[in-house]
Amino acid sequence: GQQVMQIPQYQHVQEGEDFTTYCNSSTTLSNIQWYKQRPGGHPVFLIQLVKSGEVKKQKRLTFQFGEAKKNSSLHITATQTTDVGTYFCAGIAGAGSYQLTFGKGTKLSVIP
Amino acid sequence: DGGITQSPKYLFRKEGQNVTLSCEQNLNHDAMYWYRQDPGQGLRLIYYSQIVNDFQKGDIAEGYSVSREKKESFPLTVTSAQKNPTAFYLCASSRGQGLFSYGYTFGSGTRLTVV
Numbered sequence: 001g002q003q004v005m006q007i008p009q010y011q012h013v014q015e016g017e018d019f020t021t022y023c024n025s026s027t028t029l030s031n032i033q034w035y036k037q038r039p040g041g042h043p044v045f046l047i048q049l050v051k052s053g054e055v056k057k058q059k060r061l062t063f064q065f066g067e068a069k070k071n072s073s074l075h076i077t078a079t080q081t082t083d084v085g086t087y088f089c090a091g092i093a094g095a096g097s098y099q100l101t102f103g104k105g106t107k108l109s110v111i112p
Numbered sequence: 113d114g115g116i117t118q119s120p121k122y123l124f125r126k127e128g129q130n131v132t133l134s135c136e137q138n139l140n141h142d143a144m145y146w147y148r149q150d151p152g153q154g155l156r157l158i159y160y161s162q163i164v165n166d167f168q169k170g171d172i173a174e175g176y177s178v179s180r181e182k183k184e185s186f187p188l189t190v191t192s193a194q195k196n197p198t199a200f201y202l203c204a205s206s207r208g209q210g211l212f213s214y215g216y217t218f219g220s221g222t223r224l225t226v227v
Contacts, residue, residue, distance in 0.1 A: 031211050042202060045215030098210040104154035
């Protein structure tokens with residue numbers, strides 16, 4: 001079945017440093033969605049990318065969808081303690097498929 | 113405010129017991145989902161429903177059952193056949209499906225522990 005791999009599993013950064021998490025699929029994705037889950041909380045939808053090579057920004061967050069639509073990345077510039085949490089990517093593979101497959105997430109810790 | 117309400121927040125189950133987790137949404141979403149989250153495992157799909165009175169098995173449906181009698185409600189029963197039920201259970205809904213889901217809205221979850 002479809003697999004969505006995320007790396008790294010954990011990342012510890014000093015406040016003010018940048019952070020990037022990567023998402024890779026074994027098959028071409030129709031879309032990629034990103035979610036953030038704060039410690040003890042539930043996933044919250046951040047963004048969806050659909051087009052090949054698409055780049056979207058939300059303040060300090062930059063999301064990219066690869067040209068081949070098999071990979072994606074989330075980059076956070078100048079991390080803050082409020083960025084702490086686990087970031088998940090999720091994608092849909094193949095025509096006729098409707099269900100998201102989630103990556104295992106990257107847990108971000110920010111050291112003040 | 114619209115959203116998804118899951119109850120209870122914490123649930124303790126004895127061996128051999130069936131328990132039902134509640135999920136209610138007032139977002140007027142057609143699609144609803146149940147996920148299980150274990151440490152380091154991400155989110156795994158248990159069941160999903162695209163419309164009232166219809167639901168489909170996800171990747172890990174064994175030992176679980178659902179119903180969708182109303183658009184707003186999608187309860188999950190964890191049966192005694194589920195051998196390792198201790199986990200964090202998340203209910204979600206979406207306006208549409210696939211590319212047109214516009215992101216899932218998640219409830220705050222139910223943490224189930226077997227005692």
